[in-house]
Amino acid sequence: MAGKDKKKLRVGIIGTGSIAHAHMKAYLAQDNIEFIGASDIVPGKAREFLDEFELYGVPAFEDNDELIALKPDGVSICTYNMTHHTCAVACLEAGINVLCEKPMSVTLDQAVQMARAQKKSGKILTIGFQPRYDDNMRMVKEIVRSGELGKVYYVQTGGGRRRGMPGGTFINKELAGVGCLADIGCYGLDMALNSVGYRKPVTVSAFASDLFGKNPEYCKDADKFSVDDFTVALIRFEDGLIMDFRMSWAMHMDTMGDTLFLGTDAGLKVKSWNPKANWGGAWDGTIGDVFLYSDICGNQVETQIPLKGWTQSNNFEAKVRDFLDAVINDGPSPIPWQEIIYNQAIIDGIIRSSEQKREVDVVVPEI
Secondary structure, eight states, X not given: OOSSOOOOEEEEEEOOSHHHHHHHHXXXXXXXXXXXXXXXXXXXXXXXXXXXXXXXXXOEESSHHXXXXXXXXXXXXXSOXXXXXXXXHHHHHTTOEEEEESSSOSSHHHHHHHHHHHHHHOOOEEEEOGGGGSHHHHHHHHHXXXXXXXXXXXXXXXXXXXXXXXXXXXXXXXXXXSSHIIIIIHHHHHHHHHHHOOXXXXXXXXXXXXXXXXXXXXXXXXXXXXXXXXXXXXXXXXXXXXXXXXEESBOSSSOSOOEEEEXXXXXXXXXXXXXXXXXXXSSSSOOOOEEEEEXXXXXXXXXXXXXXXXXHHHHHHHHHHHHHHHHHTTOOOSSBHHHHHHHHXXXXXXXXXXXXXXXXXXXXXXX
């Protein structure tokens, strides 16, 4: 690990659900961290989590403030979506660097609170979009930003899952806020916007439904389902870019479509990594085949771009390692809120538009 010295960083985890396991494995793969504690509001859950990793001497808490009081150098926030902002703000105000799981929050107001807390504290606030560390995702970004496509005027992103309905807290609106939109939809937005360069959204027109989630044939907890399982939106940006966004947890189709970048000089098609698998159509890991469409000497040409290798665990380790390096070197945030706040503004706009059944304006305040 790069850095000014070899001091051990004191780290902890707030929220010990499923995604916290990936964070812990990534932390334990590092050689310069001291894991000092975990917290979870569910009684006994943090202790069980730590014991699973044989960290018997590490304290477990049921009150996040007790972990915060230990003043770790950094924490991973792996709580319910609706509590990302409260946990992040509390840590930042205590002078603790934060790696927050995606989505950044649920509403734009929540994201703004996080951004203002980071700006006031000067600490790191990075958002957990580990697909950015995939070599193939990076290649797509490099192609799009190279100028090869000319002016990119339209992007389609979505993918979705044929069957990928989670359970538990993911389908509870009070805890998750939203469903497929926040769970995997934020990945599709980041994959596209990180490639073209984040910019201000100005309007959103969206539709969301819960036809599969409310059906016991597709969801075993249909009576508890209170979020979206399908979302589509048309997003307009300040510079004229148009984005066609689609996302699904369940549908009678293999994919909601490839990711497309249409430019004035060329177009790029990025296929889902494995749409034949029920879970393989989302942009939460890597990508499938990539094709460049262009004209050469008056001929319409299709060129397949060779792919590189991929492992999900390496992406997660790279995300955590990048966070720790930023803590050692005093920043900057690897995946900064200055970008992801626009991702969150779009999610907020999609929620409002689908509820109001009309196009809505998106206004991101100055931080």
